[in-house]
Amino acid sequence: MDSALEKARRRIEELRREIEYHNYRYYVLDDPAISDERYDALMRELIKLESKYPSLVTPDSPSQRVGGKPREGFATVRHRIPMLSLANAFDQGELRDFDRRVRSSLPGERVEYVVELKIDGLAVSLRYENGLLVAGATRGDGETGEDVTANLKTIRAVPLRLRQTVPLLEVRGEVYMSKDAFRHLNEAREEAGEPLFANPRNAAAGSLRQLDPAVTASRQLSIFAYGLGEVEGVDVRTHAEVLSLLREMGFPVNPHYRLLPDIEAVIDYCSRWQEERFNLPYVIDGLVIKVNSLEQQARLGATMKSPRWAVAFKFPAEQARTRVQDIILRVGRTGVLTPTAILKPVRLAGTTVSRATLHNEDIIREKDIRIGDMVIVQKAGDIIPEVVAVIPEERTGDEKPFVMPHHCPECGAKVVRPPGEVATRCTNIACPARLREGLLHFVSRNAMDIAGLGPAVIGQLLAAGLVRDPADLYALRLEDLVPLERLGKKSAQNLLEAIEKSKSNPLYRLIFALGIRHVGERAARILARRFGSLDRLCRATREELLAIPEIGPKIADSILTFFAQEQNRRVLEKLVAAGVNIREEVVDEPGYKPLAGKVFVLTGTLEHFTRQEARELIERLGGRVSSSVSRKTDYVVVGEEPGSKYERALALGIPILREEDFRRLVQD
Known part of the structure; x- marks a missing residue:
């Protein structure tokens, strides 16, 4: 066997054993032995080696957990x-x-x-x-x-x-x-x-x-x-x-x-x-x-x-009766106005409940919830207090229907409800409430993970005019923090050290922290690994984004919109100037893909490829493998004893590739 291939095989087996050992420690023993970053590094190394040597990929490899294309339906078992x-x-x-x-x-x-x-x-x-x-x-x-x-x-x-x-x-x-x-x-x-x-x-x-x-x-x-x-x-x-x-x-x-x-x-x-x-x-x-x-x-x-x-x-469903004393609005970091019922405090599922989210205007109308109503509340899955139903026979006539305002309760800007959505949004990107929620997201554990920056401290920083965007956090000085309430010199110094430490976070944490709509933690990881730097991501085209299997049109458009805004670009420039890490190891940097956009279907047994090897090769060259033949199929690759997909391809006039034709196509 080729020495390089044999060396790769040994390392791949070693990585698989180590990754599964750490999965066992984490999920079964509840006793993790390494950090998330170290675990991710092991997984990246495995994926990189298997991409280079697709013949070594096996179904039980940890890399195969998050693989495959969307299916058209589920088979019955x-x-x-x-x-x-x-x-x-x-x-x-x-x-x-x-x-x-x-x-x-x-x-x-x-x-x-x-x-x-x-x-x-x-x-x-x-x-x-x-x-x-x-x-x-x-x-x-x-x-x-x-x-x-x-x-x-x-x-x-x-x-x-x-x-x-x-x-x-x-x-x-x-x-x-x-x-x-x-x-x-x-x-x-x-x-x-x-x-x-x-x-x-x-x-x-x-x-x-x-x-x-x-x-x-x-x-x-x-x-x-x-x-x-x-x-x-x-x-x-x-x-x-x-x-x-x-x-x-x-x-x-x-x-x-x-x-x-x-x-x-x-x-x-x-x-x-x-x-x-x-x-x-x-x-x-x-x-x-x-x-x-x-x-x-x-x-x-x-x-x-x-x-x-x-x-x-x-267990019996635990419910309680209480009264809706008011309905207030909370403005989130993306501008969504979320109505919340202020309740007369009541004991429920082990805690005292005084608030219940009403989610959106449609739910309030559907349940006909009014200020002053006597209602039945419970915890959805023992977690989130919710109003189950109104008790209309206890109405006195003094109850007041809730009306969604036309202007943001925080900044006074106009609010809109986009067609097809249930959410009403503030249109002002400089809304103080959006800034506050955005900062809390930026410093949260799964984002930049800055310990000590909770709601109270963030509120004081905003009130003092010390912070107007996330990048301003990196310009804070000891003399700025010591005068704040409940922040002595030692606490202020610890906070500055936490802010400084966050500069070296992996790039995906920064991408997630930016709060780009629809970009969650996993999407942030994928983007960081694919593009390798914040600058490269900023310059990504819609086509490049959509070429990533996990990134759909909604996420791609949201990313483009975010980086097109001048205010967001200024914040990014300030983060770079502050020394925040904006780079990450590139995995599979996009380049020339000869099969880009082509849809393949595999049927029958191939002599020189396993089904997985053929799939990996097609995808590495930019193509996509589908499980069924349709008019959108570009090629059907046929091996020995092909099934009904071959007959379907003939009926539709789809080009047929025998294995030798396929080998020439992928090797040209």
Whole structure:
């Protein structure tokens, strides 16, 4: 073997082992051993080597988590062992009834129970053959689900290769979105004037069922494994052993499960979580109780819909009545006016609630919410207070309808509601509220990460006229900060050190911090790696932006609009003059792409290329591979034993490339 190729193969294998080890440390052990920046550097090196040597790419490589083009639809998958739903219990009496049914079917036998948190997400099945992930599907109706393999691979907590090899292992798990990820996703959608997700479960389900895996990858999904389906080469006798095995295999298993001796201990444990659930970083809607012995489970069997050996204890929906005392408007960093209900304080889901976002004018009209109304409130997914409904029979006639103003409440500028959007926006880019929110975003943890610059300090800096844009932060001096309230000399010095440290942040952090509409953290990373410098990104054309698979027309147009504004360019010049890092290592710098814009379809078995190698080669030369033949297809590459795509191409008159023709085309 060529020495350079062999050297690359060894390094690629080393990088894959190291990356998956750190995934295991982070997602399973919850004990990261390296920084995010170091992890990203390892991934960049792997992608760079695999791009240079596409023949070394394998399906279980970490680089394949965020790959592939948008799909045209999901194939149907039949579960060989059905994914049954669970019967529900809503109180202690129903839990004791479940226990009586179990013990009556197992007379005289000792019965232990495993109790697990019921994660509020989307049930999935992951199929591994000889240790490799080969398929993933949603639960669907329990009998059939949808093939979402490509999307599940984007979840870093999902192992692509098991830590122990067995002939067959089908793992059942729950894909979920954390409270923080849900909050950030809805904040971004609200700023963009897009519809909001109702709760983390809906957000997780919608994210996993995206036809474009790149969208799923951007949504920060995770997973907890909780059981097995079809298996070969596995010897476990209890459900507790199943959970232990799953963890050993490399899956995150929720740490709060307990093996308990009887139903009274189960009831005590369920009662404990009624309140403690609010402290979790994810949403649970109850607990699941399972007979521990797998042999006893088999004898208990199942009904047509649910197993007789398990039950879900569901928490009651917690709601409260209170009064809307006022409706105020908050102006975000992109100018969106968000109405918020000021409520008479009420205890709800573990906290005192005094505000509830109303999102936009349409929701207020749809629910007919008026100032002075008595309303029912709850927390969406135990996170965001929301008004569920108005109690119209308690109206007195003094209630006042809310009317969206024609001018910004912060600066007085005209507000507009663009056609097709639900958001109303302030048109003044110099609006103080937009500046304040923009600065808070700029210094936030995932952006420039400047510790000590919270809302109170930002407010004082603006009031004192010390800061008019993000670049002014880098001109602050000790004598500017010491006079501010609650900022002594030591705190001021720490703040200046944090500001100075932020100058050396990676370029993607700066791009994200700029607050370009539709450009989230992942898009910022992609742009930084593709263009390599802020100056190069500023000069990017629409065609260059759209040539990046993950960048669509909406993001491209937003980037062009941002850099076309004179005020934004002045801020960038000040950031450069202050010494903020504006460069990053270039990955795949755009150049001449002989297949740019061409759409290929592959069918049949190629002699000199694997399907993945042919795809990588086409994409490296600027082309795109589609899964189906249409009139927009430019070429169909045909190998041995081609399928119906070949017949479709002939019928449509699409040019056919035999393998030799394809090799000449890509080598010219």
